[in-house]
Amino acid sequence: MPDSVQRTAAFILSGYALYIPANIFPIMTVSRFGQGEPHTIIGGIVALVESDMLPIALLVLVASILVPLLKLLGITLLLFCAHFRWQINARLWTRLYRVIAFVGRWSMLDIFMISILVGLVDLGGVASVIAGPAATAFAAVVVLTMMAAKMFDPRLLWDYQR
Amino acid sequence: MMDSDESFNTSEVKLNKKSELPLVWLLPLVALLVSGWLIYKSMSEKGPMITISFPTAEGLEVDKTKIRYLDVEVGKVTAITINDDLKTILVTAQMNSDAANYLNKNTSFWVVRPQVGLGGISGLGTLISGAYIEIKPSDGPKESHFIGLTAPPLLKNTDQGKQFVLETSDLGSMRPGTPINFHGINVGEVLSHELSKDADAIRLTIFIHAPYDQFVRKNTRFWVDSGIDLSAGADGFKVRTGPLISLLSGGIAFRAAANDGVKDIQPENTLFQLYETYDQSTQIIYKNTLRYVMYFNGSVRGLTEGAPVQLRGIPIGSVSNISLELDKKTAELRVPVTVELEPDRIREVNNQANVSDMDIMAQLIKKGLRAQLQTGSLLTGQLLVDLDFHPKSRIVETANDSVYPEFPTTTSSLDQFTHSAQIIMDKIAKLPLDKLSADIDHTLLALQETSKAATGMLATAKGTLSNTDKTMSSAQQVLKSLEPGSTTHYELDKLLQELNRAANSVNQLTDYLEQHPETLLRGKEEE
Numbered sequence: 001m002p003d004s005v006q007r008t009a010a011f012i013l014s015g016y017a018l019y020i021p022a023n024i025f026p027i028m029t030v031s032r033f034g035q036g037e038p039h040t041i042i043g044g045i046v047a048l049v050e051s052d053m054l055p056i057a058l059l060v061l062v063a064s065i066l067v068p069l070l071k072l073l074g075i076t077l078l079l080f081c082a083h084f085r086w087q088i089n090a091r092l093w094t095r096l097y098r099v100i101a102f103v104g105r106w107s108m109l110d111i112f113m114i115s116i117l118v119g120l121v122d123l124g125g126v127a128s129v130i131a132g133p134a135a136t137a138f139a140a141v142v143v144l145t146m147m148a149a150k151m152f153d154p155r156l157l158w159d160y161q162r
Numbered sequence: 163m164m165d166s167d168e169s170f171n172t173s174e175v176k177l178n179k180k181s182e183l184p185l186v187w188l189l190p191l192v193a194l195l196v197s198g199w200l201i202y203k204s205m206s207e208k209g210p211m212i213t214i215s216f217p218t219a220e221g222l223e224v225d226k227t228k229i230r231y232l233d234v235e236v237g238k239v240t241a242i243t244i245n246d247d248l249k250t251i252l253v254t255a256q257m258n259s260d261a262a263n264y265l266n267k268n269t270s271f272w273v274v275r276p277q278v279g280l281g282g283i284s285g286l287g288t289l290i291s292g293a294y295i296e297i298k299p300s301d302g303p304k305e306s307h308f309i310g311l312t313a314p315p316l317l318k319n320t321d322q323g324k325q326f327v328l329e330t331s332d333l334g335s336m337r338p339g340t341p342i343n344f345h346g347i348n349v350g351e352v353l354s355h356e357l358s359k360d361a362d363a364i365r366l367t368i369f370i371h372a373p374y375d376q377f378v379r380k381n382t383r384f385w386v387d388s389g390i391d392l393s394a395g396a397d398g399f400k401v402r403t404g405p406l407i408s409l410l411s412g413g414i415a416f417r418a419a420a421n422d423g424v425k426d427i428q429p430e431n432t433l434f435q436l437y438e439t440y441d442q443s444t445q446i447i448y449k450n451t452l453r454y455v456m457y458f459n460g461s462v463r464g465l466t467e468g469a470p471v472q473l474r475g476i477p478i479g480s481v482s483n484i485s486l487e488l489d490k491k492t493a494e495l496r497v498p499v500t501v502e503l504e505p506d507r508i509r510e511v512n513n514q515a516n517v518s519d520m521d522i523m524a525q526l527i528k529k530g531l532r533a534q535l536q537t538g539s540l541l542t543g544q545l546l547v548d549l550d551f552h553p554k555s556r557i558v559e560t561a562n563d564s565v566y567p568e569f570p571t572t573t574s575s576l577d578q579f580t581h582s583a584q585i586i587m588d589k590i591a592k593l594p595l596d597k598l599s600a601d602i603d604h605t606l607l608a609l610q611e612t613s614k615a616a617t618g619m620l621a622t623a624k625g626t627l628s629n630t631d632k633t634m635s636s637a638q639q640v641l642k643s644l645e646p647g648s649t650t651h652y653e654l655d656k657l658l659q660e661l662n663r664a665a666n667s668v669n670q671l672t673d674y675l676e677q678h679p680e681t682l683l684r685g686k687e688e689e
Binding site for chain 2: 003006007010011013014015017018020021024025033037133137140144
């Protein structure tokens with residue numbers, strides 16, 4: 001694939017750029033009887049922990065924060081390897097790439113959940129769920145990282161190994 | 163070939179790269195722009211942080227409680243802490259950027275909670291949604307720390323109208339929120355009450371909504387419109403009731419005077435008197451008063467403060483003060499009675515310029531106007547001060563050390579009466595009663611003898627009377643014999659007829675002799 005590194009770098013940078021708003025802005029607003037406050041991803045996790053739902057909190061933490069972050073960092077690392085021709089264990093790093101490429105789609109879990117909630121819970125004044133600006137940004141991050149993973153050519157890891 | 167290929171390829175790739183680079187790198191540029199714009203937007207929406215202290219955090223929740231103005235969210239509570247004095251709480255709130263304009267010194271904050279009162283129910287929405295903090299923008303310099311109100315202010319920001327001040331001696335059931343009625347329409351309410359500076363009156367700040375505020379004019383009267391007014395008069399019983407809400411919680415009513423025009427509309431914060439009852443408010447209040455002090459000689463028992471001062475039976479003032487004075491030098495007791503005269507009650511004819519009421523009074527006093535105490539009611543013994551002309555009475559000056567001029571008095575009719583009665587009693591006391599009784603004794607004895615003699619006389623009289631009786635009966639007999647039908651009567655009748663006939667013959671004779679006087683000599687001529 002031509003310009004694999006360049007393209008991957010461009011996508012990964014866009015991913016970083018959108019990762020920030022995805023985490024600082026509210027991802028959704030759940031309102032009951034017209035009253036509700038927007039939740040950020042971290043705010044939602046804190047709320048889950050506070051209401052003693054630790055497993056779900058962990059799941060959301062892993063799926064919504066750690067996985068995208070690790071993906072971004074992993075691809076960045078792979079890019080550096082390919083670009084600066086680091087001497088590494090190419091077999092191990094290829095496996096890392098495969099994991100990243102596989103796990104990418106699972107990060108869409110949050111977005112699926114939000115889109116289902118927005119569609120389902122629309123009871124007007126009684127209760128409703130509204131997606132926030134972070135949802136768009138988050139979806140963009142997931143798509144961009146998937147694209148970045150797709151753009152990356154794992155063969156580059158092998159090219160300069162001695 | 164390899165080299166040339168490579169160089170060719172490189173140049174081709176370079177060309178490709180040049181054409182492809184901007185396209186790919188456009189993506190992170192757009193992403194950066196979008197996230198940068200998002201962040202900038204949210205940052206710019208955030209306004210200043212403010213702190214508000216409240217006595218309690220009841221119903222307030224971090225990140226949930228909103229700050230609203232006209233039901234539009236303008237901020238959010240971000241933290242609640244306890245103040246250093248451990249008596250109040252401190253609410254930290256993140257305001258929106260557009261709220262920054264009205265975070266001024268006089269801006270007020272209060273917590274809206276559901277309220278149920280006689281005046282109505284408010285804040286029902288907060289039962290479900292939870293309390294929120296309401297803001298009322300105002301002017302003043304910028305401020306970031308506020309002291310929250312404990313109760314919502316009665317006035318909304320949008321209310322148009324005027325504030326006025328009412329003065330009353332007793333707060334009664336007035337409290338903030340007490341309704342004010344104008345012809346039965348609820349047009350305003352009491353905002354607050356405070357003691358006046360001299361602590362002699364209560365001042366109520368009231369608010370009258372537009373357009374009714376224009377009816378508060380120069381002679382507008384306010385009165386307490388609570389409960390039922392029941393009055394009995396010559397025309398029967400009268401019952402006045404205020405609105406039901408006033409019956410329950412008290413109220414104030416006012417009415418405009420008929421002769422006030424638009425030019426008499428009063429400006430904001432004008433002071434009005436609050437009358438206790440409707441009847442009181444209908445009485446005319448004269449502002450122009452003359453005060454005099456009167457020294458009465460006799461007792462003033464029955465004279466009370468507020469007793470009327472009458473001039474020829476028409477009230478022109480009232481007694482404002484009665485006290486007792488002791489002159490330590492002469493050990494003389496005096497009763498100075500201060501009266502308040504209202505000269506405006508007297509309609510003036512032939513008005514003269516440059517003559518004050520005081521001058522006219524002095525003139526009247528010179529003409530003999532005097533004050534005297536009179537009994538107003540024989541039943542209760544209430545006294546009143548009556549002014550009338552006693553041109554003959556002298557003006558007795560008293561050492562007057564009051565601030566008011568003295569009004570000469572004359573002894574009251576009651577005093578005069580008691581005085582005369584005293585004299586009579588004295589005279590009676592001086593009578594020689596012992597001697598009198600001895601004389602009376604003698605007289606009585608003489609009378610006894612007289613009566614004895616009289617008894618004798620009466621017996622004689624009895625004899626005389628029986629004689630008279632006999633005489634009367636004989637007279638009756640005589641009269642009976644003269645009755646028609648009796649012999650005597652017939653005979654008398656006959657006698658009278660004979661006499662008649664005799665008189666006729668004499669008459670004929672005299673006539674004949676008159677015509678033929680010669681017959682006396684020659685005798686009757688034969689026919």
